[in-house]
Amino acid sequence: MNPLCDRCGRVVYPTEKVNCLDKFWHKGCFSCEVCKMTLNMKNYKGFGKKPYCNAHYPKTNFTCVADTPENRRLKEQSKMQSQVLYKEDFEKSKGKGFSAIADTPEMQRIKKTQELIGNIKYHEEYDKKMGGRPHSVPVNASQSSQPSAASQNFKHEPTPAPVQAAAAAAAAPPPSAGKRYRAVYDYAAADEDEVSFVDGDVIIDVQQIDEGWMYGRVERTGHQGMLPSNYVESI
Missing domain, CATH: 2.30.30.40 (SH3 Domains)
Structure with a gap:
């Protein structure tokens, strides 16, 4: 059974049938909804399962959003979410660049404390290196097989490292x-x-x-x- 034309409602025979937009049309009935210009499969544009020419194809326009309490709430929520994301990105990137630090009394105190601790650690490491270094006694080739009495009696005593109390005393200002x-x-x-x-x-x-x-x-x-x-x- 032959289908009916969506435009005129008459029977569409195979020789004049156009199958487009899930409908059947006569070739002469397949035209623009506005200007009635005859269209074909190459120049038509479908909108709402209806054919249009390029000039009368419906264009979507932006609509104004009413300033209602609900829309204002959504706007504030979106703003808060963007601020949260910004803070997260800032926390992730913190420390990757240089940042200015306020020269406050607290920061000056911390800086001086760190300098004192650094000086104490430096002196401790230096004393350990100097105290643990053995004293070499030169010997002749003939004496290498049997150590002399002087070398046997010689005992090296490394310099003891400073105790914690001495370090604390060094850290304290006079x-x-x-x-x-x-x-x-x-x-x-x-x-x-x-x-x-x-x-x-x-x-x-x-x-x-x-x-x-x-x-x-x-x-x-x-x-x-x-x-x-x-x-x-x-x-």
């Missing part, structure tokens, strides 16, 4: 006699090189490090280390 301070607040040490104290404690042998930190010894406990300057007052 005390300044006569400078005494009284604690006006309680302070709990937040680092290994700091010292804890309570309100009323007397701090002696104080050495000013920078505007925010000083070095001293708590007279009550005998402990010494770094302490914040704004927690004490001069006696």
Whole structure:
């Protein structure tokens, strides 16, 4: 049974049949929906299963989005997600380039502490190398088979490495006699090189490090280390 034309509704015979857009057309009925120009399989454009010419082919246009509370919420959510992704990328790339560090009293204190630790480690390694190096005693070829009495009695004693207490003493700044301070607040040490104290404690042998930190010894406990300057007052 022959199909019907989608345009005119009449029977389409095989000699004049056009099969396109899942429909059947007469060759004369296969035309643009707007200008009725006859089309063929090479110059038609389909939209919504209807043929159009190139000039009248429907164009998609952008629509304005209403400024509703829901759309504003979606906008803020998208903005927050983009900021999260930016922070993640920043954290991943952090450390790959140079970054400026603020020259604050805290950073100056950390820098000085690192310099002191570096100097201590350098001297420890140097003393170990010098102390563990054996002293060579020259011998003649005739004496190589049998050591002499002097060489037998000779014993090398390497120089002992500095103990931890000596290293800690080297790390501490030289005390300044006569400078005494009284604690006006309680302070709990937040680092290994700091010292804890309570309100009323007397701090002696104080050495000013920078505007925010000083070095001293708590007279009550005998402990010494770094302490914040704004927690004490001069006696």
